[in-house]
Every structure is written in structure tokens, then in C-alpha cells.
Amino acid sequence: MATVLHGVGAATALSASKSIDSRKFQLPSRRSLSERKGSFLVVRSDGRMVQGSRALRAEKLITNAVATKADTSAASTASKPGHELLLFEALREGLEEEMDRDPHVCVMGEDVGHYGGSYKVTRGLADKYGDLRVLDTPIAENSFTGMGIGAAMTGLRPIVEGMNMGFLLLAFNQISNNCGMLHYTSGGQFKIPIVIRGPGGVGRQLGAEHSQRLESYFQSIPGIQMVACSTPYNAKGLMKAAIRSENPVILFEHVLLYNLKERIPDEEYICSLEEAEMVRPGEHVTILTYSRMRYHVMQAAKTLVNKGYDPEVIDIRSLKPFDLYTIGNSVKKTHRVLIVEECMRTGGIGASLTNAINENFHDYLDAPVICLSSQDVPTPYAGTLEEWTVVQPAQIVTAVEKLCQ
Amino acid sequence: MSFTSTTKFVQPLHLNTTSARSNDHKPFLDPFKPTSFLGSTNKLRFTSLAKSHQANLHRRSAVVAVSEVVKEKKPKSSTNLLITKDEGLVLYEDMILGRAFEDMCAQMYYRGKMFGFVHLYNGQEAVSTGFIKLLKKEDSVVSTYRDHVHALSKGVPARAVMSELFGKTTGCCRGQGGSMHMFSKEHNVLGGFAFIGEGIPVATGAAFTSKYRREVLQEADCDHVTVAFFGDGTCNNGQFFECLNMAALWKLPIVFVVENNLWAIGMSHLRAASDPEIWKKGPAFGMPGVHVDGMDVLKVRDVAKEAVGRARRGEGPTLVECETYRFRGHSLADPDELRDPAEKARYAARDPVTALKKYMIENNLSSEAELKAIEKKIDEVVEEAVEFADESPHPGRSQLLENVFADPKGFGIGPDGRYRCEDPKFTEGTAHV
Numbered sequence: 093m094a095t096v097l098h099g100v101g102a103a104t105a106l107s108a109s110k111s112i113d114s115r116k117f118q119l120p121s122r123r124s125l126s127e128r129k130g131s132f133l134v135v136r137s138d139g140r141m142v143q144g145s146r147a148l149r150a151e152k153l154i155t156n157a158v159a160t161k162a163d164t165s166a167a168s169t170a171s172k173p174g175h176e177l178l179l180f181e182a183l184r185e186g187l188e189e190e191m192d193r194d195p196h197v198c199v200m201g202e203d204v205g206h207y208g209g210s211y212k213v214t215r216g217l218a219d220k221y222g223d224l225r226v227l228d229t230p231i232a233e234n235s236f237t238g239m240g241i242g243a244a245m246t247g248l249r250p251i252v253e254g255m256n257m258g259f260l261l262l263a264f265n266q267i268s269n270n271c272g273m274l275h276y277t278s279g280g281q282f283k284i285p286i287v288i289r290g291p292g293g294v295g296r297q298l299g300a301e302h303s304q305r306l307e308s309y310f311q312s313i314p315g316i317q318m319v320a321c322s323t324p325y326n327a328k329g330l331m332k333a334a335i336r337s338e339n340p341v342i343l344f345e346h347v348l349l350y351n352l353k354e355r356i357p358d359e360e361y362i363c364s365l366e367e368a369e370m371v372r373p374g375e376h377v378t379i380l381t382y383s384r385m386r387y388h389v390m391q392a393a394k395t396l397v398n399k400g401y402d403p404e405v406i407d408i409r410s411l412k413p414f415d416l417y418t419i420g421n422s423v424k425k426t427h428r429v430l431i432v433e434e435c436m437r438t439g440g441i442g443a444s445l446t447n448a449i450n451e452n453f454h455d456y457l458d459a460p461v462i463c464l465s466s467q468d469v470p471t472p473y474a475g476t477l478e479e480w481t482v483v484q485p486a487q488i489v490t491a492v493e494k495l496c497q
Numbered sequence: 498m499s500f501t502s503t504t505k506f507v508q509p510l511h512l513n514t515t516s517a518r519s520n521d522h523k524p525f526l527d528p529f530k531p532t533s534f535l536g537s538t539n540k541l542r543f544t545s546l547a548k549s550h551q552a553n554l555h556r557r558s559a560v561v562a563v564s565e566v567v568k569e570k571k572p573k574s575s576t577n578l579l580i581t582k583d584e585g586l587v588l589y590e591d592m593i594l595g596r597a598f599e600d601m602c603a604q605m606y607y608r609g610k611m612f613g614f615v616h617l618y619n620g621q622e623a624v625s626t627g628f629i630k631l632l633k634k635e636d637s638v639v640s641t642y643r644d645h646v647h648a649l650s651k652g653v654p655a656r657a658v659m660s661e662l663f664g665k666t667t668g669c670c671r672g673q674g675g676s677m678h679m680f681s682k683e684h685n686v687l688g689g690f691a692f693i694g695e696g697i698p699v700a701t702g703a704a705f706t707s708k709y710r711r712e713v714l715q716e717a718d719c720d721h722v723t724v725a726f727f728g729d730g731t732c733n734n735g736q737f738f739e740c741l742n743m744a745a746l747w748k749l750p751i752v753f754v755v756e757n758n759l760w761a762i763g764m765s766h767l768r769a770a771s772d773p774e775i776w777k778k779g780p781a782f783g784m785p786g787v788h789v790d791g792m793d794v795l796k797v798r799d800v801a802k803e804a805v806g807r808a809r810r811g812e813g814p815t816l817v818e819c820e821t822y823r824f825r826g827h828s829l830a831d832p833d834e835l836r837d838p839a840e841k842a843r844y845a846a847r848d849p850v851t852a853l854k855k856y857m858i859e860n861n862l863s864s865e866a867e868l869k870a871i872e873k874k875i876d877e878v879v880e881e882a883v884e885f886a887d888e889s890p891h892p893g894r895s896q897l898l899e900n901v902f903a904d905p906k907g908f909g910i911g912p913d914g915r916y917r918c919e920d921p922k923f924t925e926g927t928a929h930v
Contacts, residue, residue: 232742240702277673366910417914
């Protein structure tokens with residue numbers, strides 16, 4: 093494998109070895125899928141059973157594996173069946189299952205192959221599937237993203253990894269013009285079933301360029317779905333759903349969440365791309381959050397419970413479009429909304445969500461929606477400054493107290 | 498020297514072609530000549546090119562390395578002709594269609610039947626016809642904003658293209674694409690791309706799919722080739738270089754076709770490129786680079802045969818620079834005041850359509866009457882296309898929200914708990930999303 097880079101001649105040898113690998117692993121995959129089909133229970137995250145008329149939605153619904161109370165969301169009880177893994181391993185498991193299931197699924201990006209991905213999400217996949225299916229690309233974001241789009245248009249289902257989500261700014265043209273718009277401009281002729289994913293968000297003192305909050309940049313591109321994962325369970329389920337979706341999907345992962353541990357089911361499951369997740373049911377106030385801020389919210393929730401509040405915490409998960417049903421039901425119950433996000437204050441997800449709630453549920457609100465976003469500054473390097481950039485649990489507690497006065 | 502011998506490695510091609518060229522074009526090539534800036538570029542171009550053109554006005558002797566190949570080959574073929582009669586007629590019809598269609602577009606634009614930026618292909622027909630008429634239906638074509646004729650050459654009906662330009666539902670993209678975004682899944686036209694260079698990665702991706710299907714999906718018979726068209730201006734853009742690298746690296750079945758019409762809107766190629774010989778960038782990336790007279794469909798076709806054949810055989814990509822010229826402004830909105838009339842006249846004299854006609858008649862491949870009949874037939878096709886487009890309906894309101902998402906669930910879950918696309922207002926086109 094290491095000789096690959098030495099010359100043009102090696103390219104042929106390289107591709108030959110790939111094809112052998114891939115052949116080996118195509119066959120069992122389809123079988124295992126059909127065996128598993130129908131073996132899992134379909135319950136919505138809010139506990140509602142699925143009606144027959146919603147047949148088309150049924151297969152995208154989820155089992156309720158994430159703890160719904162208080163602070164145990166990441167570390168589930170050990171007595172449950174299933175297996176325990178870290179978030180990046182969950183993503184990898186989802187990826188691997190989909191690659192087994194469908195030989196058209198492939199991965200491309202910087203260091204996804206031999207190196208195994210900057211956060212090891214694709215570790216071992218190149219060995220298993222060969223270098224063509226897990227393609228190490230040169231450092232040319234706009235071009236390899238465009239290449240993924242061209243491959244998607246012609247029948248493959250590529251997953252493009254941004255080594256760091258921020259690098260995808262270099263691919264913004266492809267993501268916007270071709271990923272987002274091409275299905276429409278072609279009059280529906282071409283589909284772009286691509287997944288664009290990678291580590292993003294504010295990490296630990298990574299500096300401004302590696303600590304970007306890109307949701308706000310991408311959210312207004314028409315034709316793109318955006319989801320953010322926050323637990324190993326939903327990371328795997330959303331990864332699988334995103335791969336199977338005919339729409340281009342941007343899957344946001346957070347650099348600080350890759351090592352979260354959780355027990356997830358052994359059986360196959362898949363999450364709905366359009367659905368929010370009820371993290372903690374409550375009565376007094378609805379707290380809408382996603383990605384890493386979910387854990388700041390849950391930390392604050394502990395304090396709030398001690399202070400006698402009963403907050404309802406929803407991980408909106410689907411950043412575009414919003415699951416206004418789950419959100420609306422909660423608003424109708426609590427009449428108070430706090431949004432906690434890591435996104436930019438100006439033109440961020442919270443701003444859009446505030447607007448959606450005001451438009452749709454204004455009559456149910458007892459107080460104006462409060463939105464806690466990170467500061468509109470380039471993420472500073474210094475630890476203290478960085479901490480003040482993103483929303484901290486204490487701020488959440490204060491905001492809830494203010495809302496519930 | 499033969500074209501195929503250059504596929505192995507860079508060096509032989511490079512040396513041979515450079516020497517071949519430099520005999521003809523010393524002044525044009527000399528990078529040390531200090532005159533390639535400011536307003537002097539026109540003059541530079543004229544003096545250098547004019548010399549060679551005066552000497553070689555005859556089509557066959559123009560520019561390049563490849564023409565040498567053509568010359569060498571010619572005696573070997575039994576008929577002594579580059580094409581058969583039937584091939585010639587196909588080429589002629591396609592070029593006439595391209596020309597007549599674009600002329601009609603200009604008329605319709607000035608009559609207010611179509612709007613926006615409309616970029617016409619007049620003068621460059623030899624490139625589209627020379628390449629695309631060699632392709633199979635399964636082969637893909639990726640174009641730019643100047644894409645009508647590529648679509649036509651690939652088999653998209655003229656009425657579907659015209660109707661698209663009129664913004665009607667019967668257009669090839671249902672009126673949602675427009676002049677710069679022609680697509681046809683049926684004909685594997687992967688698009689007109691309106692920004693410079695953004696089509697090249699997509700083309701590279703389509704070529705990647707061919708390789709993937711052959712090697713991963715074990716479809717041994719998948720020998721589909723992708724041809725990416727773009728202009729001289731694009732060759733100074735990063736995506737061009739990035740994709741040359743990736744295509745050569747993975748030996749993708751793709752042909753990069755530069756339609757060098759010397760002008761990127763108002764930017765002379767000589768003022769924009771440090772080395773104006775674009776074909777040289779092929780060898781730099783480990784693929785053959787070929788320069789060909791883009792005003793001569795037969796030469797283009799000859800080069801295209803090699804390049805497409807190489808790709809089809811799995812031998813990797815080729816960069817082909819076709820020197821051509823657009824007979825109209827950049828778009829119909831461009832007054833075209835910058836280009837020197839003498840330059841325009843010189844290229845007008847090399848009109849590729851006229852040249853093919855002359856070749857066919859001189860070599861008894863066809864008669865004046867036969868070609869006239871083709872022109873008449875095409876006029877009718879284009880007339881019919883306009884009538885069809887004119888009579889077609891405008892898109893209804895309900896079409897607005899269609900095709901934003903391939904899976905309409907992407908519109909999300911409404912306040913009532915149903916997917917918004919299930920809302921009856923959605924199909925009426927009155928839903929608010």
C-alpha cells in the first residue's frame with residue numbers, strides 16, 4: 093500500500109487490489125439487510141406509535157435508546173442489551189453497514205483511507221473496501237466535493253468528508269451551486285444523493301479557522317438538508333439515514349463529542365432526518381438545542397431541577413428543515429422557549445428557529461423567545477476567551493429563570 | 498511521431514511538439530518577449546498569428562503538432578479521405594444545426610422571447626461536433642454556460658432546448674434551468690455550469706463513476722467516457738489544475754477539451770495566462786496535451802478519436818486545446834467592442850462550417866444540392882422548435898416547489914405533524930415553506 097504514491101505505474105496495481113477487496117464484501121451485505129428488515133420496533137422519539145397511514149415515514153423512525161431523563165444521556169445503563177461504543181465508532185459502524193448494504197456507497201476526502209480519517213471515523217474501511225471505495229483525495233476541497241457531486245449524479249452515493257468542517261468553505265461553490273441547486277435547475281432529472289460530513293464546531297483552543305460554526309453559512313442554500321448528531325445512537329442512525337436519502341445532506345459532527353460513549357442496540361436502526369429528539373420531557377420551559385450545546389443544556393437542567401424548575405429539553409437534530417411538530421407540541425405545553433446553540437448569533441440556526449416559532453406558534457407564547465448563541469467573533473485561541481465565546485451552563489440557568497419569572 | 502506513442506510518458510511528446518510548434522510560431526511562443534501586456538496584446542497576436550496564417554491559409558496546414566500526425570496518417574488510409582460521406586453529412590448537419598439554432602436564439606432574444614444571459618456558440622461548432630458526434634449515448638458531456646450546441650450535438654432535441662430558453666414547461670429542464678443550465682439525463686448531458694470551472698470537478702466525478710463501475714461494481718463492459726468542455730479563461734482556475742491532477746492520478750476516462758477562443762469576455766488570453774499554450778499543462782500532469790485547429794472539424798475529430806479511444810481503453814485522460822473563435826460577443830448582452838475587427842475577419846474567413854462544406858464538395862463527398870437540402874431541413878427543424886416553444890405553456894405555480902428536494906420530505910415536518918409535502922397546498926403551489 094505504501095508504494096502507491098511512487099509513480100504512475102503504481103496506479104494500476106492499486107486499482108487491481110481494490111476490486112478484489114470490494115467483490116469479497118458485496119455479497120453478504122444485501123442478504124443481511126433483508127434478514128434484519130422488520131425486526132425492530134418502530135416508536136417515535138416522543139413515544140407516539142406509528143399509524144398505518146404514515147407508512148412512508150415508518151421506516152425512518154427511531155427506537156428510543158437515548159435516556160430521556162436528566163444527565164445520563166451519554167452514558168446509558170449497563171444492564172441494557174446492545175453494545176457500547178464511542179461516537180466516532182458509531183459513525184463508522186453506520187458507514188460500514190451502509191457500505192455493506194449498497195456497493196454504490198463510497199467515501200472520499202482527505203486522509204479518509206490509509207490514515208483512517210482525522211478523527212478515525214473511516215478507520216479500517218480502506219482495508220476492507222479498497223482504495224477506490226474509500227478514496228484518499230489530494231487536498232483540493234472544491235474539486236473533490238465537485239467530484240462527489242458528479243459521481244452522485246451518475247449513480248454513486250458518495251460520502252464526502254471535510255477533514256475539518258471549516259475546510260468545506262473551500263468547497264462552498266460546489267456545495268451551493270451544484271449540490272444544492274442542480275436537482276432543481278435540471279428540472280428534477282439529476283439527483284445528488286451525497287452526504288457531506290465532518291468535524292466542526294468550537295473545539296479546545298483550535299484557533300479561529302478550525303473552530304467554525306458553519307451551520308449559518310450553509311442553512312440558506314436551497315435544496316440541502318442539514319442534521320447535527322449529538323449521541324452515538326443518533327450519530328449512527330443519522331449517518332445511515334443521510335446515506336439513504338436522495339437529498340444532499342450535510343451531517344454536522346462536533347469535535348468535542350467524538351469520544352462520547354453510549355450503549356446502542358445490536359439490531360439495525362435508522363433515524364429520521366427530519367425529526368427532533370425529546371431529551372428530557374418537562375413542563376415549565378422548552379429548551380431547544382443541538383450538537384454539543386445539548387450537554388451544556390443538560391448540565392444546566394440539573395441545576396434548574398434542583399431549583400425547582402422542570403425544563404423540557406429537545407435536541408432539534410434536524411437543522412434544516414425544522415421538526416416544527418415536535419417543537420410546536422412542546423411550545424403549546426410550556427409556552428416558553430429558550431434556544432441554546434453554538435452557532436453564530438447573526439443569521440444563525442437560532443435566528444431562523446426563533447422566526448419559525450414566532451410565525452407558527454406566536455399565540456402560544458407567554459414570553460418572547462430567548463436565543464442564546466455564541467458570540468459573533470472569530471473563535472479566539474485563549475481558553476478563557478474561547479469559553480466566553482460559547483454559551484455556558486450558568487447563562488442557560490439565568491435565562492430560564494428570567495423566562496419563568 | 499504518433500499520437501499514441503505520447504501516452505506513455507511526458508517527455509517525448511513534449512519535446513517533439515515543442516520543436517514542431519516553435520518552427521512555426523517562434524514569436525508567439527517566446528515567453529521572454531516583453532510585449533505581452535497592456536494594449537499591445539492584440540498587436541502581438543496579429544503579427545505572430547497573421548504570419549503563419551498568411552503562409553498557411555489552407556485549413557489543413559494550420560497550427561499544430563497534431564496536424565503533423567494527421568498528415569502522416571493520411572497516406573496510410575486507403576481512401577485518402579478523413580471521413581466517409583455518411584460521416585461527413587452527419588457532421589455537416591450537426592454544425593448547421595448548431596449555427597442555425599444559435600442564430601435563431603439571437604433573433605428570439607432581440608424579439609423578447611428569451612431573457613437573461615444568452616451565450617452563443619457561433620464559430621466554435623467544429624469543437625462540439627468534432628467531439629460529441631464520436632460519443633456513445635452512455636458517454637457524458639459536461640459543458641459551460643455556452644451550452645446549447647453541446648446539448649444539441651449530444652442529441653437533445655432542438656425543441657426541448659428552445660423551449661427551455663423560452664422558459665416553458667416543455668423545456669429540457671422544465672424551464673427551471675435556462676440558457677446556462679441545460680441538462681438531459683436521457684442524453685447524459687450533465688449540465689451547463691454557469692460559473693467558471695465548476696463543471697470540471699463534476700465531469701471528473703462522472704469519469705470516476707465509470708471507473709468505479711468497472712472496478713468496484715465489476716461491470717466489465719462499462720467503458721463510458723466523459724468529455725468536459727471549457728474555455729481558455731477556465732484554464733487559469735484552480736479547479737482545472739486540481740482535476741487534471743486527480744484525473745491523471747486515477748487514470749480516469751475523461752477528455753478535457755479547452756475551447757480556446759482567445760477571449761474570456763474582455764480579457765485576452767495572452768493577458769491572462771503566463772504561458773498561453775494550454776495544451777502544455779497536460780504533460781505537466783502526466784497526460785498527453787494536444788493542440789488542434791479548432792476551426793477544422795476533421796482535425797478536431799481526428800484528435801478526439803484518439804483521446805476518446807484512450808479514455809475508453811482505460812488509458813487515462815487527455816487534455817486537448819482547440820484553438821477556435823466566437824463570431825459573436827461573449828453573450829448577447831456584450832457589445833463586443835474590444836476585439837479587433839481584423840482579428841474577427843481573419844477568423845471569419847476560417848468559418849468551420851464553410852470549411853467543411855468546401856472539403857466535402859472538393860472531395861466529391863457531397864454536392865452543393867445535397868448540402869443545401871440539409872440546410873433547408875435544419876431551418877425547418879429550428880422553425881419548428883420556435884413554434885413548439887412558443888406554443889408551450891408557462892410553468893404553473895405548482896411547479897415552483899417541485900424538485901427543490903429529490904425526496905420532498907426535505908421540506909420538513911409542519912406544525913400539524915405532517916410532512917409539509919403532504920399538505921394539499923403544497924401541490925397547489927400555495928404552501929408557505
